[in-house]
Amino acid sequence: MELALVLLLGVTAVSGCGEPSYPPNTNRVVNGEEARPYSWPWQISLESFFPTCGGTLIAPNWVMTAAHCITFHTYRVVLAEHDMDKVEGPEQSLRVEKMIVHPKWNKNCPSCGNDIALLKLETDAVLNDKVQLACLPQQDSTLSHNYPCYVTGWGRLYSGGPQATKLQQALLPVVEYRVCSQNDWWGSSAKTTMICAGGDSKSACHGDSGGPLSCQGRDGKWYVEGVTSFVDGNGCNTPKRPTMFTRLASFIPWIRETMAEN
Template identity: 80%
Template sequence: MELILVLLLVVPTVSGCGVPSAKPDISRVVNGEEARPYSWPWQISLESFFPTCGGTLIAPNWVLTAAHCITFHTYRVVLAEHDMDKEEGPEQFIMVSKMFIHPKWNGNCASCGNDIALLKLEKSAVINDKVQPACLPQHGATLTHNQPCYVTGWGRLLSGGPRAITLQQAILPVVDHSTCSQSDWWGSSAKTTMVCAGGESKSACHGDSGGPLNCQGRDGKWYVEGVTSFVDGRGCNTPKKPTMFTRVASFIPWISETMAQN
């Protein structure tokens, strides 16, 4: 594998997006902790024969994930998932009917960008207090340096470690492009179509791929600003190698067109 490990035209905002009924606990997260159940109600688990990736519900019948997650022919999504080891009651299991990988995605070059895919669900999810869509950012929207965003998922708790059983969250401050693209950081691997966030002890890890980088807007709503893409090949917590996310705001036209035509 290479040195990295892969883990819209303005889209009308979904009414009621980005406002969880159970507020996420964002007061004391440092290196990651179990999320408050159902406080990230757009987080989905993507499964084929087993859980493979995360994803984000962006409309009742559409999920956003990473292109590198799509390696099988048949998938289902699990909504209102918290504890992977037990069925707790509110889960919704919905098959994926169509998969749309960005046409410029190159599976041999994650650092080339375009690591984004859309999944159309066989039927619409039932929107309730535990299942809600995230908001999409405006086309071209930017994040500020050190802006606190949150990664969520069931990925490994540390490089080579066990996968999380319950949904985890960690605060990942945004690293601006001018910093992230410096030669001793990610250099030319950091594209303007990506978001760098975290670093040092805080990062996404294997199994978090495809899941959201959640950032709260000035309006108080939560936006999926990034799709978890890759980390450094030496480990999830390598200094000056923040987690790399596909920058959703760069792909709003493609998202909008794909959803409108299908």
Template identity: 60%
Template sequence: MDICSVSHRNQLILITALLFCLSYLFGCGTPTFKPNTNRVVNGEDARPHSWPWQISLQVKHGSRFHHTCGGTLIGPRWVLTAGHCIWPGDVYRVVFGEHDMSQQEGTEQIRDVLRIVVHPNWDIDHVGDGNDLALLKLDKSPIMNDNVGLACLPEAGEIPAHGAPCYISGWGNLYTHGPMPDKLQQALLPVVEYSVCSRSDWWGINVKRTMICAGGDTVSGCNGDSGGPLNCMGQDGKWYVQGVTSFVSSRTCNEVKKPTVFTRTSAFIKWIDDTMLHY
């Protein structure tokens, strides 16, 4: 059948079916190298390639590229990251299969960004309003292998339970104003439900229902983790990107009652699906 000859509605049905087939073909949320989830309390080096959907978003300065944010591979040519990671006019690339930034390991794959779609309601001057999301369409899909894979997207509206053991991953600063690590880090961040996180002595009105809080004690995200995933295991044993790292306390990355705040992925499934279908 010539896809150009069918109605727009049927085109969308065909494309949706194709995306479903691709995600089934590649699988999602099932890393070859299982993450170490036994003893992670404070951040530590992640097991190499155990978060195969984790990407390094790099921005061009002069003739070189530098890590600026994290992100998550959610489709063969689509990366989910934070809106505040994107600045008009900057040139970006995406690196897959990365673990140790200090050396070439032979597992890296580099792709150019063909199109950037920032959520239309994101406003850098009003971070507390939420909508801190962007989708990056790649020039071509990375090769899926043991080191590069897809994360699963949650069902629309799904909210992880209070205390659910989720993990942040990224190359962000090890502590406030501290160094950035060479190796990918991970840390256990238990989910803090909205009714707790929105208390006046926690984040108060700064946190919205379209956000998800996690951590809030001695472990948190930090600069450079932005845009990366909050990885939560589903009942099916697969890993889902339940959040996109958005903001931490401006005073210090690790502050009691100031959990890391993520854009809640499940609140934006329709926008994500529509964007991937129409671009």
């Protein structure tokens, strides 16, 4: 039986990554809340004629997002964004020079996986207390069931609800593959190259696509473990249909090779 999916449109660790100057508020969050400004300093807003997706700064001139976000010919990324309705001062707006979508991405089959793209920027981002690099996980590493991670973005606050103007965060515990792939969960739509996280009242929603799933490691640093990919077609908060993320630990060689060759 085919499941209806909704795409959420709307490297290894290096030193100096994953340590926000303004630590995020990680009290238990239900249904999400406004993030502390600049506490997820690797989060970017991907924009063409209007904001479309989120993304992650992984090098001064490289951003990572979802492949399904790449639908226009020209993009810019905005760093140090918090309130979309205001120019607050620290924002950096940089043009995208090159867009590289994973060669195995199939826009007609989101559940086939490979929903990842890399964007090379025309100029380097200026790293400071509000703009910092994400750490990426070790190749083939895994997260345990219920591991606490956070999704961030400016997506809809709930299915059919208003678009957030201020950056939101929500705690999404990981749902291990053995559970997520059960028939009454995501079944065969869940792949080992994906991460399932959240479910019920906690979810990403339309407009969060491409943004990071950030998880704090035992070393105290934050690692971006996933790229926000899709939710169930029945709604963002459907029971037993956690948000699906591209699992970055499966794509470290491709990320490394793509950045080296471009």
